[in-house]
Amino acid sequence: MIEDELIKIWQSSSNQERVKFEKSKLMIELQSSLKRLDKWWNYIELSETILAVFGILVCLLLLFKIPFALTKTAIGLIMICAIYLIIKYRSIKKFKPSDLEENYLNYLKKNRKYLQAQKKFLKTYYYWGILPVYPIMLLFNISIWEKIPKNFIVILILINIATIGIGVYGYFLNKKRVKKEINPRISGINELINQLEQ
Numbered sequence: 378m379i380e381d382e383l384i385k386i387w388q389s390s391s392n393q394e395r396v397k398f399e400k401s402k403l404m405i406e407l408q409s410s411l412k413r414l415d416k417w418w419n420y421i422e423l424s425e426t427i428l429a430v431f432g433i434l435v436c437l438l439l440l441f442k443i444p445f446a447l448t449k450t451a452i453g454l455i456m457i458c459a460i461y462l463i464i465k466y467r468s469i470k471k472f473k474p475s476d477l478e479e480n481y482l483n484y485l486k487k488n489r490k491y492l493q494a495q496k497k498f499l500k501t502y503y504y505w506g507i508l509p510v511y512p513i514m515l516l517f518n519i520s521i522w523e524k525i526p527k528n529f530i531v532i533l534i535l536i537n538i539a540t541i542g543i544g545v546y547g548y549f550l551n552k553k554r555v556k557k558e559i560n561p562r563i564s565g566i567n568e569l570i571n572q573l574e575q
Contacts, residue, residue, distance in 0.1 A: 429459040447520035496559045499551040
């Protein structure tokens with residue numbers, strides 16, 4: 378009964394009121410979607426930062442324990458990469474809009490800019506996540522290859538395979554995140570901005 382009455386109200390309302398309702402519905406859906414994405418991004422940033430800090434601490438320990446100069450250089454470069462990763466993740470935060478924007482249209486435009494920064498960050502994973510790490514890994518392998526016992530070579534090879542696998546997995550995972558998480562939200566924001574600017 379109530380459903381029938383709602384249908385009658387909807388059918389008797391003007392087109393202008395229907396457009397306002399559709400805009401409101403889009404706004405609510407988009408807001409909810411952006412909040413979920415923001416929680417997801419905060420989780421990713423926190424977990425990556427914790428891993429990077431853990432890596433830096435382990436590298437500091439190894440830096441003082443391992444006597445070989447070339448190995449120390451590789452460990453130092455790994456620490457620099459980890460610090461760079463933390464800085465890159467933190468740099469995305471400067472694009473995040475506050476909830477207290479002067480108007481909704483500006484809020485949407487700033488959200489679009491924030492999402493585009495995330496998209497660029499994830500799409501360039503190859504340059505900041507793979508390209509610097511693999512040469513350092515090669516340097517590390519060269520520096521310890523002759524110095525480790527023969528029974529540890531298998532472990533070293535497994536570590537290298539795992540590192541390459543994680544890099545490839547991260548690359549494809551970030552591509553998927555851009556396609557499934559970021560692009561649809563940018564499209565939703567663009568659609569809402571177009572409607573609000575009409």
